[in-house]
Amino acid sequence: MATDTEKIRNFSIIAHVDHGKSTLADRLIEATHTVEGRNMKSQLLDTLELERERGITIKLVPVRMNYRAKDGAEYVLNLIDTPGHVDFNYEVSRSLAACEGAILVVDAAQGVEAQTVANAYLAVEQGLDLVPVFNKIDLPSASPERAAKEIEEIIGLDASNAVLCSAKDGTGVDEILERIVTDIRSPAGDKEAPFAALVFDSVYDNYKGVISYIRIVNGEVKARDEISFMATGERYEVEEVGVFTPEKRAVGALGPGEVGYIVAGIKSLSDAGVGDTITSARNPASAPLPGYRHVKPVVFCGYYPIERDEINFLREALEKLQINDSAITFEPESSAALGFGFRCGFLGLLHMEIAKERLYREFGVELVATPPNVIYQVKLTDGSFAEARRPSDFPSDPTRQEEVLEPFIRVTLFLPDTYVGPCIQLCQEKRGIHAGMDYITPERVRLTYELPLAEFILDFHDKLKSATRGYASLDYEHIGYRPSDLVKVDRLIQDEPVDAFSFICHRDEAYHRGHSVATKLKELIPRQLFEVPIQAAIGKKIIVRVNIKALRKDVLAKCYGGDVTRKRKLLEKQKEGKKRMKQLGRVSIPQEAFMAFLDVSSDEK
């Protein structure tokens, strides 16, 4: 019933964003008649509406294709698509673990980009067979020779036999299919061994519950089999097994080397963890398959519902989102400005934005997001460490704090040499430490910097884009915590500290940033009945002070011949406007002041 392993090829496509991965996948699906032409929509595998819109793939969707090779045999090709963005490296490694090979797509006009290198190395590390493909050879600026040279020099792979392809017009697609069969090995696997499969993804379906995407390593699985998850020990009866065409289609059984899904009445995604091994409950495998490293969020921000009473709605939406994006974490928090919300953790900025957008599109939740921040490690004078996710987690007495450590990343930039100057300047401004620079070709430079993650997530992408007119590509990896001269800058309004306005920054920047925030607040906080000082302080030391002058404007209106009601209504209207302000001590602060501090851009939607 199950396909012979000799006739199976499991592969993924590795490419930098925009190098044409999704288009190529579509061509492969077309060429194998997996989907009828009339049902084809551009970039079929990007199932999220959002992905198709942004032209990026976040969530991998597997597809099974039947291909009759030149040797006359019928092969099953399982394509496991991979996300191209650095935030989603973990998804790439998941996909790769389910494959024996990968197509390495390089844009023949643009050459190797930072992302290509990182993912190619991930594939090499996992022992995958690589098929290099130069895409977009139809472009006049395409230069396969240069691309080949870059692959050989930067990645160190032999690119002499690369397929020349144009996913746009279909050139080379047949050759790619053939090379998948000839260059990528078939999966190993023992049909007689106890059933063992790797869960490489899970999605939640409202009708079927959790659907686990699996790659079978040994044995067979079919409906009514009793299975167990090795990490949790939970047992289930299989209700359905199937393959991706790419729509899910039930099949009788899945055997070694095959890629498919199982439905087993699993209610929650946490019971079907990605990276876990599924085995037979009666005849379990002796040891779990190598899993994935647990991905930890590195960027945090607060999500708050725009309508305050929608907090429970937001919680439900986050829970559901977490069901098919297990990398998201969240915990309740509250903010003076925004009320109740959640502090959410993400793998990166794009991941954060996508989550926000999905909450809106799929669950109808409109929210405001606070600016992202990182986790700091605060070493206290008693030798212990405290984890600080927000400024208020820092000790209120700075003398108790011996040292602050912050997460660093190593950023690799690929860029034309004309932009090296502005790029270096940007990295220096961002407190970067130069770690290397080399010429890949006479015109292209690889620049490596070690940067604090906090600076990176602030606005690095945007600044890099403008410094290089979008010609630079980047990749980064986390390189751990390092001590930095960081301080918590407190904000005092009318001598009272206001947590919502405090922030963490490098000591050298404290004055500058303290001053700009104070100036902004001065504009936004209306004049009060008295003079209001706005101060920035490090510990007890005041570093910035600006004053909001006392209110001098008032309307002394006539009370018309005993028309008390009218006057009261006017006052009530005035009061209504004030209600939206937050009373801090004797100072009323409008919501906008908090929003401005958070710099929430509401025009994103």
Added chain:
Amino acid sequence: MYLDALEREISARAEDSSAVSTLYVGGGTPSVLSLASWERLIEIIERGFSFSGDAEVSVEANPGSLSRGHVALWRAWRVTRVSVGVQSFDDRRLKFLGRVHNAAQASAALALCVDAMFSVSLDLMFGLPGETLRDWMTDLKTALSFGTNHISVYQLTIEEGTPFARENPELPEGYAQYRYAQWRLTRAGLDQYEVASFARPGYECRHNLNYWDDGKYIGLGPSACGCMDGTRWMNAQRLDDYAAMTLRSLPIVSEERLEGERAARQAAVLALRTKKGIAWETFAERHGEPAANAIRRNLEHFPGDIVANGADASRLTPKGFRLGNVIWSEII
């Protein structure tokens, strides 16, 4: 038509009135009524109401229409106070306000009333477009030169839907004008006994004080407001509607009755308009301890130079008067 309707309203009201202690004939300048009409008005009022011995009877006078005949008639009747709607002693600003009188007529009207030995009040308005502090100082100086024992100052406020609102003129902030008025008038011996009113001791307008004390009053005529036993009402605004309604019943178009803390808060705002402020003991008797305490706590948030919170009473300081609307809107 107006007087006939008024007569009907008064006869409908007459039964629920006891002796009148203050009467204010104002709101749309009664001095435009002819002498004959005035005689009829006096007759209607005298038939409808009885007055207490020391009753305060005020009449609003428009400098453009006030005549010696009016003054003589009022003198002969029971009028004690005349409030002259001067607004400004500057012809340009009077024209902006659409007043029919000029500065000379205003001066003449004031002189007439003072000479007739009335207790005279004059109304001045500040915050007009293009008005400088110096202009306002001149107005106040002129106003004081008549020796009146009561001056009211108001800031121009633009109401929506009026021709002023359509022009949307740029107005001065007004704070300095008001601040100066407080200083200048107080120095001239006129105490600020209410946010907009300055008087020599003993010459406060009792009629207005009754409003701020949350007292009872009857309003008669189109758009008049009244308050009896906690219920406030307003009459129809257009004369023809008003007149038609008096044929059937009372010409009331809206009524409102506040209960509990809302009533207390409204009373507190009214009381804070005056120098006396909120006397806590009587306030608590009238509105209950919990409401009184809640309002007291609100007032304690304000700095001492704005709200003087004493054990017996809370009142606005002169600076507090300048910021009155902000404070009232906090406690309403």
